[in-house]
Amino acid sequence: MQSGEAAFNDFVAARTAALSRTAYLLTGDHHLAEDLLQTALLQAARHWERIHTAPEAYVRRVLYNQNVSWWRRRKLRETTLGTYDAAAPASSPDLRLTLEEALGRLTAKQRTVLVLRYFEDLTEVQAAAALGISAGTVKSMTRQALARLRVLAPELSELIGATP
Amino acid sequence: MTDALRxxxxxxxxxxxxxxxSSDVWARGRRARRRDRLAAGGAALSVLVVLAGAGLTLRGSGSDVPPVATGVEAVPSVIHPVPERLGFGGIDADATWKPSIGESDLAIGRASVAFASGGYQPLPAVITAADGAYHLLQLPGWIGTSLAANMTPGMPLALSPDGRSLAWGWYDASTRGSAQVTAGVRIVDLETGRIRTIRLEGARGVEVASLQWSPDSRWLVWQGAELKRWEVNNTSWGRNVAGRIAPGATVSTSIAVSRGGGEQLAIDDEGTVAWVADGSYRFNRLDLAGTSTGHIDVLGNRPVAAGRFGPGASFAFATNESSSVATFFYEEPRRTPDDDGTLAYKDNAAMVPVAPTTRDLPDDRFPADIEPxxxxxxxxxxxxxxPVHPISEAGWTEGDSELVVMSLGDGEQPAxxxxxHVAQGEEHDGRIRGVTVAVDLMTLDHPTRDFPAPEWPWSDERKLAVFGGAGVAVVAALVFVVSYRRGRRQTP
Known part of the structure; x- marks a missing residue:
């Protein structure tokens, strides 16, 4: 039987790349993604006895919830609602950059829901379970997030659909 | 469109x-773990030494609760979470209750509440109606914390409205990774302990994510997903699937509904399944013959959880579509006997609902998730x-929940x-998940009753604090006595 440390290290080696992608999509910032993933892995090491049978599920949950928690602490410094929904400058021809910019102006929960639904490919029920909210809230939050993306970046309509 | 977004x-x-x-993440995590234990033990020890010195005895957390309503079957007025430490994550196995506390005999009697609790890998717990006792059940094949199904914890669990049956999603872990993972729905009669197994097949296996009973506790509707891959920590979900299980049946009938957003299903006493379509804002029903029997405009209101059929052909669902959260009550004529005695809808007029009634949440409870x-x-x-967000001014924190009776009429009962109250745990997000209630036990006069709080086995920290504290107190007393005697001997 593997020791806890060896199993943890194996897990980190095998899953860091995938978890890094998720962390980056959740935060939109390489440094924040690094902090977020390190925090999640630290928590995993801390509670390894409990979660060693399914560490990835635990780490992902921490990523999702910690990101929202961090955002709450940061949000007072963010832009006011008056400018929040203003369309992003459409000068960039790079669609990816535009989507990244637009994602960065969503709330953490909206962004997290989109990542869960369209990157992790979770169903509404699965996303709801991961975030500890109802499936209906996931549904309405997804719709609100897509609607805000349309407002923020109208040029993304072909990507996310032109109508709600 | 969304494929492009993906x-x-x-x-x-x-x-x-x-x-x-960082290479020292493991070491830092373990240090933090040790600090947690020391801090908990030290803090408790300090407190207990003081208490012991003062001659006080420790009592359980439930010592101040109101007296038991002996013999009266009821829903408890407080639902407590189960400490995470009572669960156990086995080697290469799904989490389960510790063998010393988990119950394998499921003949526990009529129940009032079922829920999943215990942190990130919630396990099933049931409260019995007569005594308010908590039963941590070892449900065979419980899927809620499986390694494969770890994104849907606590959801596939449903207590029937009469409190006599419990349904859950199950799977056979030994078949994981095979071409067809054995999985489905299980139902136990809580009075006899007899289990009914319904197997579901599709793709690599069917993972049940949610369940709902009909109001008469006979029909069951389930929702889930076919899995394209089902291995340890390596799963891939396919299309959403659903089905209904007839009274006493050991097979499920697939429900072929076009559900773009995976709308949540409800079922009535006749086996008719209903849902509110995500895109069209319509209330749809599908009867046993597979015929769509009604499309009722819900006036632009989208549900946030599965609705519930009620008596008198009524249906309730909650929405947060507008600026407030409301519960809608719909009433519509049921099928009436035709000339030849068969039940049928007469015409479209029969589909028109009575004007919906709404009940907004109080201001101090909004915004919130609301689930019938x-x-x-x-x-x-x-x-x-x-509540969805912390509501500090109302004394709530995120995750606090309460059971509420919402009134449709304008009588004396408050709206x-x-x-x-659903108490919040201290571990992780602290939420109890997948709560279902035996509403048949609730009356307007006595919707709930007070029961003693559960007495959980002591944690290691508490044992250390109590026994260590007692030891320290004894030593302190001995030192005092010895010092006192020496002082007396030295006194001229």
């Missing part, structure tokens, strides 16, 4: 550089209300009557 997100993700994880649990009578629906 692809674009995948491209953005692929552009992210892998995080350089069932009906007490034609005018009263039981809801589970959980919003909180009748039970």
């Amino acid at each position: 692809e674009e997100l995948a491209r953005i993700g692929d552009g992210a550089a892998p995080v350089a994880v 649990m069932g009906w007490i009578d034609p005018d009263h629906v039981v809801e589970l209300v959980t 919003y009557d909180a009748v039970a």
Whole structure:
């Protein structure tokens, strides 16, 4: 039987790349993604006895919830609602950059829901379970997030659909 | 459209550089763990030494609760979470209750509440109606914390409205990774302990994610997903699937509904399944013959959870579509006997609902998730209300929930009557998940009753604090006595 440390290290080696992608999509910032993933892995090491049978599920949950928690602490410094929904400058021809910019102006929960639904490919029920909210809230939050993306970046309509 | 979004997100993700994880993460995590234990033990020890010195005895957390309503079957006024430490994550096995506390004999008697608790890998717990006792059940094949199904914890669990049957999603872990993982729905009669197994097949296996009973506790509807891959920590979900299970049946009938958003299903006493379509805002029903029997405009209101059929052909669902959260009550004529005695809808007029009634949440409870649990009578629906955001001014924190009786009528009953509190745990997000309530046990006069709080086995920290504290107190007393005697001997 593997020791806890060896199993943890194996897990980190095998899953860091995938978890890094998720962390980056959740935060939109390489440094924040690094902090977020390190925090999640630290928590995993801390509670390894409990979660060693399914560490990835635990780490992902921490990523999702910690990101929202961090955002709450940061949000007072963010832009006011008056400018929040203003369309992003459409000068960039790079669609990816535009989507990244637009994602960065969503709330953490909206962004997290989109990542869960369209990157992790979770169903509404699965996303709801991961975030500890109802499936209906996931549904309405997804719709609100897509609607805000349309407002923020109208040029993304072909990507996310032109109508709600 | 959303496929393009998926692809674009995948491209953005692929552009992210892998995080350089510090080599000392494990060591720091373990140090933090040791600090947790020391801090907990030390804090408790300090307190207990003081208490012991003062000659006080420790009593359990439930010592101050009101007296038991002996012999009266009821829903408890407080629902407590189960400490995470009572669960056990086995080697290469799904989490389960510790063998010393988990119950394998499921003949526990009529129940009042079922829920999943215990942190990130919630396990099933049931409260019995007569005594308010908590039973941590070892449900065979419980899927809620399986390694494969770890994204849907606590959801596939449903207590029937009469409190006599419990349904859950199950799977056979030994078949994981095979071409067809054995899985499905299980139902136990809580009075006899007899289990009915319904196997579901599709793709690599069918993972049941949610369940709902009909108001008469006979029919069951389930929702889930076919899995394209089902291995340890490696799963891939396919299409959403659903089905209904007839009274006493050991097979499920597939429900072929076009559900773009995976709308949540409800079922009535005749086996008719209903849902509110996500895109069209229509209330749809599908009868046993597979015929769509009604499309009723719900006036632009989208549900946030599965609705519930009630008495008198009524249906309740909750929405947060507008600026407030409301519960809608619909009433419509049921099928009436035709000339030849068969039941049929007469015409489209039969589909028109009575104007919906709404009940807004109080200001100090909004915004919140609101989930119908069932009906007490034609005018009263039981809801589970959980605030979405912290509401400090109302004394709530995120995750607090309460059971509420919402009144449709204009009588003396209040429109919003909180009748039970769902206590929040201290671990992780602290939420109890997948709560279902035996609403048949609730009446307007006595919706809930007080029961003693559960007495959980002591934690290691508490044992250390109590026994260590007692030891320290004894030593302190001995030192005092010895010092006192020496002082007396030295006194001239």
